[in-house]
Structure formats: structure tokens, C-alpha cells
Amino acid sequence: MIVTIDGPAGAGKSSVAKMLAKRLGFRFLDTGAMYRAIAWAVRRDRLPTDDVERLEGVARGLQIQVGDGRVLLNGEDITNKIRNSEITALVKPIADHPGIRRHLIDLQRRIADGISVVTEGRDQGTIAFPHADCKIFLTASPDERARRRHADLLGKGEEIDLREVLQQQTERDERDSAREFGRLEPAVDAVSICTDGLSIEQVVNRLERLVRERMA
Ligand code: DC
Numbered sequence: 689m690i691v692t693i694d695g696p697a698g699a700g701k702s703s704v705a706k707m708l709a710k711r712l713g714f715r716f717l718d719t720g721a722m723y724r725a726i727a728w729a730v731r732r733d734r735l736p737t738d739d740v741e742r743l744e745g746v747a748r749g750l751q752i753q754v755g756d757g758r759v760l761l762n763g764e765d766i767t768n769k770i771r772n773s774e775i776t777a778l779v780k781p782i783a784d785h786p787g788i789r790r791h792l793i794d795l796q797r798r799i800a801d802g803i804s805v806v807t808e809g810r811d812q813g814t815i816a817f818p819h820a821d822c823k824i825f826l827t828a829s830p831d832e833r834a835r836r837r838h839a840d841l842l843g844k845g846e847e848i849d850l851r852e853v854l855q856q857q858t859e860r861d862e863r864d865s866a867r868e869f870g871r872l873e874p875a876v877d878a879v880s881i882c883t884d885g886l887s888i889e890q891v892v893n894r895l896e897r898l899v900r901e902r903m904a
Contacts, residue, residue, distance in 0.1 A: 690805055694814070694872070694874070694878070708892050708896060711896055715800075724770035724775050727778040727779040730778060737782070747787075754799075777856070780863055810870065814871075814874075815870055822879075822902045824898070834850060838853045
């Protein structure tokens with residue numbers, strides 16, 4: 689069974705998807721981490737992000753493993769190095785690249801082949817898994833999303849202004865929504881849920897009920 693959770697940054701997808709997967713006994717697939725892993729390699733090797741053909745070749749040559757909350761790149765654990773503002777900024781041109789998107793979607797499908805997964809991203813219900821059994825689109829108001837992201841970054845020791853987080857978020861939303869291939873939009877058959885004012889637990893309870901109904 690495939691459960692897809694898509695939506696904008698800060699809607700609470702990661703925490704919700706992780707907890708839901710655990711409750712259901714499904715594998716959790718963090719597809720944002722895959723784009724971030726490529727961005728990390730690009731930064732490490734100081735590759736120019738405008739050299740589109742080279743980037744795709746580099747991305748295809750990398751071994752990316754995600755699972756159990758860890759992210760490995762060619763065997764190296766980079767989990768704690770990819771969730772910061774620098775990588776978030778660098779990931780944009782990478783996520784816009786159709787060739788890289790196709791490559792990662794192939795990888796996502798191979799991972800999900802024959803098993804039950806909760807997969808989280810922007811295009812999981814629309815492009816990666818159009819025949820998924822249960823599709824969810826999580827949203828929250830821009831202010832609430834920025835507040836959550838800000839608290840998250842402060843918790844990691846990053847000094848950043850709330851206004852800056854909101855501005856980065858607006859830019860990212862615009863870019864995610866304007867992308868030609870893999871645009872952020874709900875699948876026509878997705879259930880949309882606004883998480884404003886709801887705890888993670890409350891959202892997960894609701895999603896678990898939804899998935900179990902579909903399973904039955
Ligand atoms: O969810 P996140 O913040 O870790 O995602 C990192 C970036 O990757 C973000 O710019 C959106 C992009 N992304 C994407 O385009 N498609 C996905 N399936 C997942 C993430």
C-alpha cells in the first residue's frame with residue numbers, strides 16, 4: 689500500500705509522515721532528503737548549479753540511501769548536515785531540474801516496489817505515485833508554517849530572523865508552485881487537510897483513521 693503526503697514546507701509533513709508510518713508499520717520515505725543529499729554533494733564539490741548536464745550526470749552517479757531517519761550519501765551519514773538554510777537555498781535549482789527529478793522518482797519507485805510506504809514530498813501523489821491508495825495534501829497558513837520552521841531552526845542553533853524565514857518560505861512556495869515538471873499541487877483525488885491549530889498527534893490520528901478505512 690502506498691500513502692502519499694504532499695504539501696508546502698512547514699505544513700508538518702515530515703513529523704506526521706514519520707509517525708504515521710511507524711503506527712502503520714510502513715516504511716517512511718523522505719523524498720526531500722534525496723534532493724537535499726544532491727545539494728550537499730554539489731556544495732561539497734563546489735559544482736556550478738547552472739551546468740545542467742553535468743549536474744544530472746553527478747546526481748545519477750551518487751548512491752543515496754534514506755531510511756530509519758538517516759540519510760547516507762555514498763555510505764557517508766549526512767543526516768545532520770542537510771537541514772540548514774544553506775542547503776535549503778542550494779536545493780532550489782536542483783529540484784527544478786527535470787532530469788534529476790526523473791532520476792529521483794525512479795529511485796523512489798524502486799524503493800517502494802512491493803512494500804508498504806508512507807512517502808512525503810511535493811509530487812508524490814501527482815507524479816511519483818499517481819495510483820497511490822491514499823493521497824494526502826497537508827497545508828497550513830504561511831504564518832504558522834514560518835513560525836514552526838523558525839522554531840525548528842532555532843532549536844538547531846541557527847540564528848535566523850522570523851521575517852527572513854517567512855521570506856525564504858514565500859520564495860520557495862512560489863518556486864515549488866511554478867515549476868514546470870513536478871509542481872507543488874494537490875492530486876485531484878487527494879484529501880486536503882489544514883494543520884493550523886492541530887497538534888501532530890491530532891493530524892496523525894486523523895490520517896491513521898483515513899488509511900485504515902482505505903485498507904479495510
Ligand atoms: O521537504 P524538504 O524541505 O526537505 O524539501 C527540500 C527541497 O526539495 C524543497 O525545495 C522542495 C524539494 N522537493 C521537491 O521538489 N520534490 C519532492 N518530492 C521533495 C522535495
